[in-house]
Amino acid sequence: MSDKKATREAYGEALAEFGAKYKNLVVLDADLAGATKTVTFKKAFPDRHFDCGIAEGNMVSVAAGLSTTGLIPFASSFAMFLAGRAFEQIRNSIGYPHLNVKLGATHGGITVGEDGATHQCLEDFSVMRTIPGMTVICPADAVEARAAVEAAIKYVGPVYLRFGRAATPVLFDKDDYKFEIGKGIVMADGKDVTIVANGFMVAPALEAKELLKAEGIDAAVIDMHTIKPIDAELLYKYVKKTGAIVTAEEHNIIGGLGSAVCEAICEKMPVPVLRVGVEDQFGRSGKVQPLLEYYGLTPKNIAEKCKAAIKLKK
């Protein structure tokens, strides 16, 4: 866990890397290429990068049209301005006709930092996963982000990918990492409780495991990089094994990973599920670490929720 890198950096690099291999890959941006890091692709393939200006709705519908001509467009902006501003274009231009468009949303969650609430999207998992046929992915680190980009290119259909602005620990080894859409990854086994996390919150979940270990509690940790389709089979396996679940995400606790996990578990084998996330509030300006503490997105809070979940077990 020594190296740190933002998943948006890995996104830009992956586009440039895979751009050489997949000639029909094109990238759209809405005047944020420097921030979303699609500029890395732009430098490598200037004639395959189309800036659309500050007009996200048009960009998304243009991407829909491009995809019908055999190209694989990645449309990029901040999560707020893709899933938020362009929700209806994503639903009607891409989701409904199930077109082969990839939505590369950076700056998801509160770790956007100083820009504050208008730019901190905490609703994207929720709205994106309610679109029929949409795949929703939030990678945990740079290695997973790179692999998720290639998986999205190979998959035929719409994919929403959420990347983060802030640097996050590199958790995986690039050489032996395997990414499969819809298959969660067991980061650590355990028997008392299971922490299901995604994105930026996977590293704090692993830290929470260490905190719990010091108190004699054995927590499993799952990296649930795909929110939709959720890996229900893996969840059921760990429900049976540990009997209690805690979710951790950089998203409103309403509608996101926590909700998706609850939906899967409640229908088949209900056990206590406690959710760590932003508790139905807007974000605010600040540096990353104080923000995480302000909203309780910390290893300590995850560990506390794990103990509470264990107490709720029958």
Added chain:
Amino acid sequence: MTASKKKTLKKLAANVRMDILTEVYSANSGHPGGSLSIADVLSYLYKCVLRVDPKNPDDPDRDRFVLSKGHTAPALYAILAESGFIPKSELKKFRSIDSYLQGHPDMKHTPGCDMTSGSLGLGLSAAAGMALGAKHQGKDFHVYAVCGDGELAEGQIWEAAMFSAHYKLDNLCVFIDWNGLQIDGKIVDVMNSTPIDEKFAAFGWHVQVIDGHDFDQIERAVNEAKNIVGVPSVVIMKTTKGKGVSFMENQVSWHGAAPNEEQYKQGMAELKAAVEALDK
């Protein structure tokens, strides 16, 4: 245009109009007014312009057509049926649970339909994406789209207008169905989108204003648009909402209402008489 070509087109357009009435009457819902107003341009495009093949509707090199004003799907389905993409028998199932002919166009399930539409303002952007896709891949197909005049109130239309000029999409030609009426009334009263020509010109488009029911003018406009280099083309068509059915013409109440049996019979009789008059 030769007299016989014009006669063929007029007959086709009359048949399209009868199909439109039949669809909306069968469904007892739908949007006849703005469907009837674009029957002529769709007839010309599908008969004389579009390189499309009902036997190979997904040909990657075909010309594309996007009905951005998707609520006038009856017109699109009618011309697709008249052109052999879908069976005419399907038209009577328009908007019913057992048909793929949705209230608004669904490209996934309708042969010959190039883009899902219905939410206004989205189709022109999609058409621009197709045109960019053609240019980027060195393909020579053209993209045609039809937008409503009321639809021009959508901000995304002007995002797409800016984008299309910026990327020099001279393979894109958009027709504006300027019938002057939208669901809540006259466009100049609801939200005045005029002057349409000056707006598009200011956005860097090649602008033509024509009578949208005159095949000679439609033909000239399409040919001129094809020869324009470096900028997208808009053809603003002055049209009559409800064209061809006397009691529907210029009546905003026929924007989204179905005829009853008596009205349907009268409308069909008028259109049949128009066809018969062509043969006299």
